[in-house]
Amino acid sequence: MSTPVLKQHYLDKVVPALKEKLGYTNPHQVPQIEKVVLTTCLGNEPDRKVAVDDAVIEIAKITGQKPSITFSKKAVANFKLRAGEPLGARVTLRGERMWEFLYRFINVTAPNIRDFRGISPRGFDGRGNFAIGFPDQSIFPEIELDQIKRQIGFDLIVVTTATTDDEGRALLKEIGMPFRETTKSTEEGAAA
Numbered sequence: 001m002s003t004p005v006l007k008q009h010y011l012d013k014v015v016p017a018l019k020e021k022l023g024y025t026n027p028h029q030v031p032q033i034e035k036v037v038l039t040t041c042l043g044n045e046p047d048r049k050v051a052v053d054d055a056v057i058e059i060a061k062i063t064g065q066k067p068s069i070t071f072s073k074k075a076v077a078n079f080k081l082r083a084g085e086p087l088g089a090r091v092t093l094r095g096e097r098m099w100e101f102l103y104r105f106i107n108v109t110a111p112n113i114r115d116f117r118g119i120s121p122r123g124f125d126g127r128g129n130f131a132i133g134f135p136d137q138s139i140f141p142e143i144e145l146d147q148i149k150r151q152i153g154f155d156l157i158v159v160t161t162a163t164t165d166d167e168g169r170a171l172l173k174e175i176g177m178p179f180r181e182t183t184k185s186t187e188e189g190a191a192a
Helices: 005-022 047-064 095-112 165-174 185-189
Strands: 033-041 067-072 087-092 130-134 154-160
Touching: 005 095, 005 165, 033 047, 033 095, 033 165, 087 095, 130 165, 154 165
Parallel strands: none
Antiparallel strands: 033 087, 033 154, 067 087, 130 154
């Protein structure tokens, strides 16, 4: 079986570039992508059990791997939620499937977003991991638009071995993540 294209790119181009850019002497110091997690929560749907089943089917189409169902831990009367009810779905991608999914996301899915100007680089958590949310599944090419029963929002989390946001940002930028270019005035205006 051949090595995924993005993994080969990481090994051939990204590792040497980050070694030089971040000043590492050992290639094992270079940050890596550990896993990609795709999650959804359908807590506000009136027919929650059917919605979770729909979400499982959609995530399986998008990732090629069957997701696990997440359940509520507590009962919340205001949301008409009982403890142990299905609430959402989650899939964790590692290895070859992770690299293939990231390649498709960077080269096909992200540019497929309407009015795409780049992904906001503000989704880092302080430890080099990156998260982004999507309002619906229609941006993924694996989903047939006429087969969509309901809009399902997703969160995509890229977990890295980077220790800082700057290392994580450098890793994802070198891999090809299409981050939006920000200027100082844009960042200052957003922080205010």
